[in-house]
Amino acid sequence: MKNPVTELFGKSPIKPLQDHMALVAQCALELPAFLAAAIADDWQAAEAHYDSICNNENKADDIKRELRLRMPKSLFMPVSRTDLLELLTVQDNIANRARDIAGLMLGRRMGVPAPIQEEMRLLVESAVDTTRQALRVINELDELLETGFFGREVDFVEQLIRELDEKERIADAIERSIRRKLFAVEKDYHPIDMMFLYDIIQKVGGLANRARRVGGRLQTLVAR
Amino acid sequence: MTLFTEYGLILIILAGTFGFFMAWGMGANDVSNAMGTSVGSKALTLKQAIVIAMIFEFLGAYLAGGAVTTTIRSGIIDTNALVDTPHYLVYGMLSAMLAAGLWLSIASTLGWPVSTTHTLVGAIVGFATVGISPAVVQWDKLSHIVASWIISPLLAGIIAFALFRSVQYLILNTDDPFARAKRYIPVYMFAVGFLISMVTTVKGLKYVLADAGISFAQATLISVLVGIVTLIVGIYFLSRIQRNPEAEERNRFHSVEKVFAVLMVFTACCMAFAHGSNDVSNAVGPLAAIVAVVKSGAITNTTELPNWVLLLGATGIVVGLATFGFKVMATIGKKITELTPSRGFAAELGAASTVVIASATGIPVSTTHTLVGAVLGVGLARGIAALNLRVIGTILVSWLVTLPAGAGFSILFFFFFKGVFGS
Numbered sequence A: 001m002k003n004p005v006t007e008l009f010g011k012s013p014i015k016p017l018q019d020h021m022a023l024v025a026q027c028a029l030e031l032p033a034f035l036a037a038a039i040a041d042d043w044q045a046a047e048a049h050y051d052s053i054c055n056n057e058n059k060a061d062d063i064k065r066e067l068r069l070r071m072p073k074s075l076f077m078p079v080s081r082t083d084l085l086e087l088l089t090v091q092d093n094i095a096n097r098a099r100d101i102a103g104l105m106l107g108r109r110m111g112v113p114a115p116i117q118e119e120m121r122l123l124v125e126s127a128v129d130t131t132r133q134a135l136r137v138i139n140e141l142d143e144l145l146e147t148g149f150f151g152r153e154v155d156f157v158e159q160l161i162r163e164l165d166e167k168e169r170i171a172d173a174i175e176r177s178i179r180r181k182l183f184a185v186e187k188d189y190h191p192i193d194m195m196f197l198y199d200i201i202q203k204v205g206g207l208a209n210r211a212r213r214v215g216g217r218l219q220t221l222v223a224r
Numbered sequence B: 001m002t003l004f005t006e007y008g009l010i011l012i013i014l015a016g017t018f019g020f021f022m023a024w025g026m027g028a029n030d031v032s033n034a035m036g037t038s039v040g041s042k043a044l045t046l047k048q049a050i051v052i053a054m055i056f057e058f059l060g061a062y063l064a065g066g067a068v069t070t071t072i073r074s075g076i077i078d079t080n081a082l083v084d085t086p087h088y089l090v091y092g093m094l095s096a097m098l099a100a101g102l103w104l105s106i107a108s109t110l111g112w113p114v115s116t117t118h119t120l121v122g123a124i125v126g127f128a129t130v131g132i133s134p135a136v137v138q139w140d141k142l143s144h145i146v147a148s149w150i151i152s153p154l155l156a157g158i159i160a161f162a163l164f165r166s167v168q169y170l171i172l173n174t175d176d177p178f179a180r181a182k183r184y185i186p187v188y189m190f191a192v193g194f195l196i197s198m199v200t201t202v203k204g205l206k207y208v209l210a211d212a213g214i215s216f217a218q219a220t221l222i223s224v225l226v227g228i229v230t231l232i233v234g235i236y237f238l239s240r241i242q243r244n245p246e247a248e249e250r251n252r253f254h255s256v257e258k259v260f261a262v263l264m265v266f267t268a269c270c271m272a273f274a275h276g277s278n279d280v281s282n283a284v285g286p287l288a289a290i291v292a293v294v295k296s297g298a299i300t301n302t303t304e305l306p307n308w309v310l311l312l313g314a315t316g317i318v319v320g321l322a323t324f325g326f327k328v329m330a331t332i333g334k335k336i337t338e339l340t341p342s343r344g345f346a347a348e349l350g351a352a353s354t355v356v357i358a359s360a361t362g363i364p365v366s367t368t369h370t371l372v373g374a375v376l377g378v379g380l381a382r383g384i385a386a387l388n389l390r391v392i393g394t395i396l397v398s399w400l401v402t403l404p405a406g407a408g409f410s411i412l413f414f415f416f417f418k419g420v421f422g423s
Helices: A004-008 A014-029 A031-039 A043-068 A081-107 A114-138 A140-147 A152-188 A191-223 B001-026 B030-040 B048-065 B066-074 B086-110 B116-132 B139-172 B176-208 B216-239 B245-250 B254-296 B307-335 B340-362 B366-378 B392-421
Strands: none
Touching: A004 A014, A004 A043, A004 B030, A004 B066, A004 B307, A004 B366, A004 B392, A014 A043, A014 A081, A014 A114, A014 A140, A014 B340, A031 A043, A031 A114, A043 A081, A043 B139, A081 A191, A081 B116, A114 A152, A114 A191, A140 A152, A152 A191, A191 B066, A191 B139, B001 B030, B001 B086, B001 B116, B001 B245, B001 B254, B030 B254, B030 B307, B030 B340, B048 B176, B048 B254, B048 B307, B048 B340, B066 B116, B066 B254, B066 B307, B086 B254, B086 B392, B116 B139, B116 B254, B116 B340, B139 B176, B139 B245, B139 B340, B139 B366, B176 B216, B176 B254, B176 B340, B216 B254, B254 B307, B254 B340, B254 B366, B340 B366, B366 B392
């Protein structure tokens, strides 16, 4: 007999959402090593890092697809279904962004001019740091569920989100400063390379920005 | 009546067999719904759940099942109106049992979540209305029963919601949830012991001991004592729970849930007791009616309930558990893994207290539907990750189908018996 008690329980979206974010963060975490390889002009190593990013991005895509399929409208959840699906999309954007950055640099064999190499490392590190913080926030989701999205745990998550915003602001500042430095030296290099480099800088800044939006989404999710 | 002297024994054996099979079916199926939550949340192993179910289903049926049995036997139909035709009551009750058994097996094959309680009540109303006369049905009492089917899931939901909220305030939303859990959980344990004992002493015992003579004050005193004993046993088991820092790395509430798992053993006992007290009566209520008529040869107003009738039902449930319940519970347990003990206990206690109160008042309700209401209550307190609301629709549809189906089959059987044994 179809059992009303067992039928009642749907599968929790929380764990897959966390798994998805872990994979997404893994994609971003690969970027510093990728950048180091690119700067060292070691494109074989860079390609290996790129492959690893694509691999994780694919795995994350699988989770995303499955999660979307099994969240029908009839599911009653402590958080809004729309917010949850939006959060998933925002998370997914991080992985896509990391893949785009590595893909573009690899495709064009883009090096980084010596005067901005150090700053570039800092920018990527800062964007990755922001992503790491976003993962930390998402990892609180199961604790949030345990407390019924209520009380201290919510305050704690708000604190984590404030830290996340702070980290994104740092990345933003580095992005501005790196653009200024590049502007000063851009005429010494090939113009097309410079156009693409500006693009990469903007994309890395965008990575941090997307990580911050994970926090923003989670906030609306908890507030309801 | 000559019918009873001639066929009396056969009729009783027939009714006893049907009653036993109905109880057996409940043990195989329904108990698993009630206990599956404990197995799913890993508060109990399968074996522990079976042992607890056997003991407490039996106790519930035997100690607190009398009131509901009486309702089934003489609360829905005005038996006084049948003084001239007592054999109709016998045919009718036999038909009701057969109809319920038949409909339940059809529904199981089709996969519909129907309730034994609803089927049986539908069947009794069916044979009485069409086979005898609509006037013999006590419509006002029936309307209370039907209303309680809506009220009981609602009430269970409200209690479960309140219980989970209290857990949020007292335990989860604090500096040290683990210490607070150890301090406050015994209070819930006391409530479990008190509740069971109160229902037994105030309402149940009079059906077992003809003259127990316990006053309300005495009952309260006894229940407080039972509650304290429960609390002491609980504190002993709680003292053996240690924090697990490794698992807390992954989830800070891991050890807290372990404390709730101990509580859930107690609420599981309560749940089994509640289920036994209400559902067994459905199986043996018609039997009780038949036995009373056949033995005296007439409709009597006695509230006396032969001990063996409740015992038969209780045994049936235990046998059902031992033969099939094991398997069903394992399947259910595997499917309910998203329920953690801190929620499972709230749902179980909400459902169990509602059902036990219904049993004490003599109202037959559906334990499964009440439990569904309780789980939804916890869900409304934002306690459960995902609930499938389509189930509510399925349950409502199964209500609409079950009452006429039970009634229809019972009418057919009634005329069949009338034809075989004579009017």
